[in-house]
Amino acid sequence: MNQPPCDQTDSALLRSLFAAALASAMPAGRFAGRLPPPPRGRTIVLGAGKAAASMAAAFEAALDEAGWPGRCEGIVVTRYGHRVPTRHVEVVEAAHPVPDGAGQDAARRILALAHGAGPDDLVVALVSGGASSLLSLPAAGVTLADKQALNRALLRSGAPIHEMNAVRKALSAIKGGRLLEAARPAEVVTYVISDVPGDDVGVIGSGPTVPDQTDPGAVEAILRRYGLSPEDRVRRAMEANRLPPASDDAAPARIEMLATPRMALEAAAEAARVAGWEPVILGDAFEGEAVEVGRAHARLALDLAPARPTVLLSGGETTVTMSGSGRGGRNGEYLLALALALRGRAGISGIACDTDGIDGSQSNAGAWFDADLPADARAAGVDLADHLARHDSFTAFERLGRLVTTGPTFTNVNDFRAILVRP
Structure with missing residues (x-):
């Protein structure tokens, strides 16, 4: 996978939760x-x-x-x-x-x-x-x-x-x-x-x-x-x-x-507990426009005010109603909408990936973000809102070094999303 440019602790944990979800979905031994x-x-x-x-x-x-x-x-x-x-x-x-x-x-x-x-x-x-x-x-x-x-x-x-x-x-x-x-x-x-x-x-x-x-x-x-x-x-x-x-x-x-998607979320929840985080499974069947789900999850994260480090886990299959020719899939779109709605709030980071290793038609499984994303985007001249409007999340996360790339995973239990919320 791509190496993140900053905040190794959160990005490493997010990736480990995704890896736990993938491992639970492999057919070997089942x-x-x-x-x-x-x-x-x-x-x-x-x-x-x-x-x-x-x-x-x-x-x-x-x-x-x-x-x-x-x-x-x-x-x-x-x-x-x-x-x-x-x-x-x-x-x-x-x-x-x-x-x-x-x-x-x-x-x-x-x-x-x-x-x-x-x-x-x-x-x-x-x-x-x-x-x-x-x-x-x-x-x-x-x-x-x-x-x-x-x-x-x-x-x-x-x-x-x-x-x-x-x-x-x-x-x-x-x-x-x-x-x-x-x-x-x-x-x-x-x-x-x-x-x-x-x-x-x-x-x-x-x-x-x-x-x-x-x-x-x-x-x-x-x-x-x-x-x-x-x-x-x-x-x-x-x-x-x-x-x-x-x-x-x-x-x-x-x-x-x-x-199943639920099994994957439960495996990620157990990995979060081992790492000292409190897991909350929001559900494994989220549907609807990726942008709207991302904004809704941003509101949940902002309202949480946890007493201890908490990770919000969710799955399902959102959709993107295309109106342009941007590059990216539903996970990138969800994550970009989520990050924009958070407005750089400290202590919140997240990941969204397709468990088959391909988000949309590009080579990445998804992407990750942290609170530094808005500032990094301004410094790089990346207009996140414009990329979202053009359904071009892949280009935005690619330019900011936050893609998650796995290659084919040889399984598929749909989307995996995790949001870390620190007290």
């Missing part, structure tokens, strides 16, 4: 005690997401430790640059957040493997954040170009993740429970790393193994809310793309949650 009985037939691993490759490697290791009999095979698709070595499961890389042809080809192969599963086989689905874009197989009547265009519009709209994924499911031939339907009558077990507020398994990765009966009217309402106007043929295709009700004798899918 399959122990959660494996189903070995099947008589094949073990077929299918997965998608930013953590898909690391989950596949951890699952293979768990099979080895358990002395798993029989054959293991499969395919997972992850973001470019997020590959890790595996022995049995093929790893394919594709584009995120806007899908590409590599993701479409991988999704087609994954669906074919699911269709080929028999009643003696076990299908293991590995799902993590990012699967919605990576597992991109358009429904009948929808093209990849249609999905790309609507996905770009959704990303710029400021829509929360559950609304974006409702639209994505309506466009998909594999998400919203369609992978589960393809795999039946095989037993299906899904392992999940959550990146969504509330850990709704139907929203995480758009729920490829979670049956969905979203009303087309609800999807149409989302499109209207954000002024999105796909072609009529795309609307008709989405309306026709409904799952039939599952038969009464269909076995329910088993779902295991490996890591």
Whole structure:
């Protein structure tokens, strides 16, 4: 990570809390005690997401430790640059957040493997954040170009993740429970790393193994809310793309949650206690405009007046409604709004990072700040308010040497935020 220019104590603690949150979200070792009985037939691993490759490697290791009999095979698709070595499961890389042809080809192969599963086989689905874009197989009547265009519009709209994924499911031939339907009558077990507020398994990765009966009217309402106007043929295709009700004798899918945003915050809270700080978990499901959440958290910090050093911890997934071409993600935007609202108040510092290691479309996970930020910005000729107005937080924190850069973390439990408040 980048070395901070000042206040080593606060910046080091903030980074250590982020590191504790990341460690809690790694899939290695988390399959122990959660494996189903070995099947008589094949073990077929299918997965998608930013953590898909690391989950596949951890699952293979768990099979080895358990002395798993029989054959293991499969395919997972992850973001470019997020590959890790595996022995049995093929790893394919594709584009995120806007899908590409590599993701479409991988999704087609994954669906074919699911269709080929028999009643003696076990299908293991590995799902993590990012699967919605990576597992991109358009429904009948929808093209990849249609999905790309609507996905770009959704990303710029400021829509929360559950609304974006409702639209994505309506466009998909594999998400919203369609992978589960393809795999039946095989037993299906899904392992999940959550990146969504509330850990709704139907929203995480758009729920490829979670049956969905979203009303087309609800999807149409989302499109209207954000002024999105796909072609009529795309609307008709989405309306026709409904799952039939599952038969009464269909076995329910088993779902295991490996890591969640709450677990990450609890790990950071324990690390704070060890360091002598009082942790307060504000919540793991904050949504809304990043600027507004940052300002609200500034008010909390200013009103706190703690008797002992306190750290405010939070997670979730804020949004940025784009109106320009600035560089930066929702964590940088949140942090810049927070720092501006604090106006250089002494004794308060903070960090905001995406646990996948990528905030927005840049190379950083996020950024950090301390009370010296406003003075340092003036000295460097950096107008923080102007950068915020242009959604250009990356450039501001880059010029001031306060970016946090990790590279791909191979997991994803969404955003991590910590605010240190000294008495």
